[in-house]
Amino acid sequence: MDYMKLSKEVSFALRHEPWKYELELDENGWVDIDQLIESLRCDRKWKSLDRKDLEIMIEKSDKKRHEIHNSKIRALYGHSTPQKIVKADKIPPDVLYHGTPKYFIESIREKGLIPKSRQYVHLSSDTETAIQVGKRRAENPIILKINAKQASIDGVKFYHANDTIWLVDSIDPKYIIEK
Ligand code: HQG
Structure with missing residues (x-):
């Protein structure tokens, strides 16, 4: 099979x-x-x-x-069905990562991370996973570092999908600390 x-x-x-x-x-x-x-x-x-x-x-x-x-x-993640899957929120690691092609960066800097066609924005706890995710679209993806600790303190809810993947409704540009 x-x-x-x-x-x-x-x-x-x-x-x-x-x-x-x-x-x-x-x-x-x-x-x-x-x-x-x-x-x-x-x-x-x-x-x-x-x-x-x-x-x-x-x-x-x-x-x-x-x-x-x-x-x-x-x-465990990736949904695009109309009815949003309910996830239990959990305190995230201090820093999370997101891999994306260079051509999205300007829009991300302006609007932050949005879920686009999926229900949630997908982040990862390690850079390796973020690189892999970004490589689906570009050979040399940009790896964004997200200040999950501050976002969580400010009340943004994070959801745990599996060992490495974290979900969030959106990420404001102010929490993107480095590229
Ligand atoms: C980008 C796969 C412009 C975002 C992967 C990403 C992952 C923006 C794309 C999982 C933006 C959405 C999810 C903004 C976000 N302006 N572009 N404001 N905000 N974007 O596929 O994270 O292998 O829905 O950077 O490996 O790439 O299928 O999300 O490039 O774990 O199991 O919009 O799906 O998992 O793309 O991937 P996606 P993703 P599987």
């Missing part, structure tokens, strides 16, 4: 267009794993798919994108 292809399709279903799979995310983004399997099996490629495959997909993935808990599965 092509686990990378499976992961991309599961992300599409759980982050972007669950209705195409006759799925409805609950307020925390969970769906019933059996319903997802049943829906994916309609496609010849996934006709023999079972829960074990989804577990292997998560285990083999380069990033922790999905999680399974009992009879449910969800995407």
